[in-house]
Amino acid sequence: MISIQKLSYSLVVKILKYFLVVLSLGIIFLTFYNKNSLNFVPKNDNEKVIDEFSSSSQVLLGPIFIGLDKKKQPYKVSASKASKVEDSIEIFNLENPKGEIVNNEEIYHLQGNKGLFDKPKQFLKLKGNVVFSDKEMFSFETSEATMDFKKKLVLGQEKVTGKKKNSTILSEGFEIEQKKNKIIFKGKSKLVLRK
Amino acid sequence: MFNKFFFLVIFLLDFSILSSQEIISSSKEDEPIEIYADNGIEWHKNEKKYIAIGNAKVISGSLTLESRIIEAFYEENSNSEMDIKKVIAFKDVKISDEKIRITGGKTAEYNIKKDYFQIVGNKIILTSESNILNAKKKMEYWRSKNVAVATGDAVAIKKDEFEIKGEKLVWHLEKIGDETKVKKIMGFENVSIQTNNEVAFSDKALYNKKKEICKLFGNVRLQKGDSFLLGEYAEVDLKSGISKLMPAPKKSNFAEDRVKALINKEGVETNEGSN
Secondary structure, eight states, rough: OOHHHHHHHHHHHHHHHHHHHHHHHHHHHHHHHHHHHHHHHOOTTTTHHHHHHHOOOEEEESSEEEEOOOOOOOOEEEEEEEESSSSSSSSEEEEOOEEEEEEETEEEEOOOEEEEEETTTTTTEEEEEEEESSSSOEEEEEEEEEETTTTTTTEEEEEEEETTTEEEEEESSSETTTTEEEEESSSEEEEEEEO | OOOHHHHHHHHHHHHHHHHHHHHHHOOGGGSSSSEEEESOOOEEEETTTTEEEEEEEEEETTEEEEEEEEEEEEOOOOTEEEEEEEEEEEEEEEEETTEEEEEEEEEEEEETTTEEEEOSSEEEEEEEETEEEEEEEEEEEEETEEEEEEEEEEEEEETTTEEEEEEEEEEEEEEETTTTEEEEEEEEEEEEOOOSSSSEEEEEEEEEETTTTTEEEEEEEEEEEEEEEEEEEEEEEETTTTEEOOOOOOOOOOOGOOEEOOOSSBBBOOOTTOO
């Protein structure tokens, strides 16, 4: 009688032992399975890359970047929203970006719908309804422009229309050399001065 | 002496009228100025100028100035409005204003307030319908006053009528309806007038379109073939082809300025001894 009891007891223990082994293996499997599932990013067919300003991981709201150029003159870049393109590099996609650079006594402003700000290289690229102005004297509009804070250059390769009080200008591009206080309207150009 | 004084008075009077007229504002001043370029327009803010590069063109009303490079200088008023004061064109200068064309200039400067051009070059040609004015140094053109001054071996030509040469020639144009005609020509230094049948030389000359008469002053020499007449004053009728050689008008020392003639084969009509 005692031996029968011992036998049934050892059987239960054995079954329990195997069950625990299977259970532990199951837990281990599930653990790995779940880990992989955390890394999975569901693909969204509707999500399309618009341009180089997309795909980012961190978002900043209303950021303001302030720096100094070679001549220790300040520049400022601001936006309604900014997101880092990569974690390790300080390159930001911007929404409604604004750039501001001081040259001697003049302040130039540049704004657009979207932007890309490369902080280490100190340049700001703008796209969509780009407006360049000095607020008081002149302003001109284009679809794309780049502001190089290091070289103190503002460039545009697209059609430009500009205004300054009684004058208007049309051209196929522009380049602003802030050091020389010179604006070059590139390609076929037309300037009209009204009396 | 009187002749010189008389001519100087005419010359000074002419230019004093021009200068005074420059001050009077022209109706053309209100027209916008358009600047075109194929290879861009540079705006030099410090120098207050625009540089149009490549097939550059400035248009204001009926006036067109073309060149390879054009610089336009402006001034700013208190409202930061720009007002172009001066335009300078470099290389292959061409100017057209209604029926007037000026070509061959190396450089040209246009003073907008005075409405005045100064074109420099060694083969400048101004044409106004059938009239041509050439210069080898400089051409000045008072646009709104219709006056052109050619300097340096200047030649004024009217097809089938005459050719006037001189170191300096002053052209007065007038607009009658759609036509632009030469009203008056003044010649200075080594002047010569060639008509269909003779050549006249003098120090100075004055041609009047209305009377079709060209008056010659100082060291006058009328030449027809190998024959010539010498005197101090002459009148050449370009319409009839008759030339009158006379002593200087109201001259005190009559004998000294007596008319001299050398007649060969065909005679030349003279007024020797008459006043």
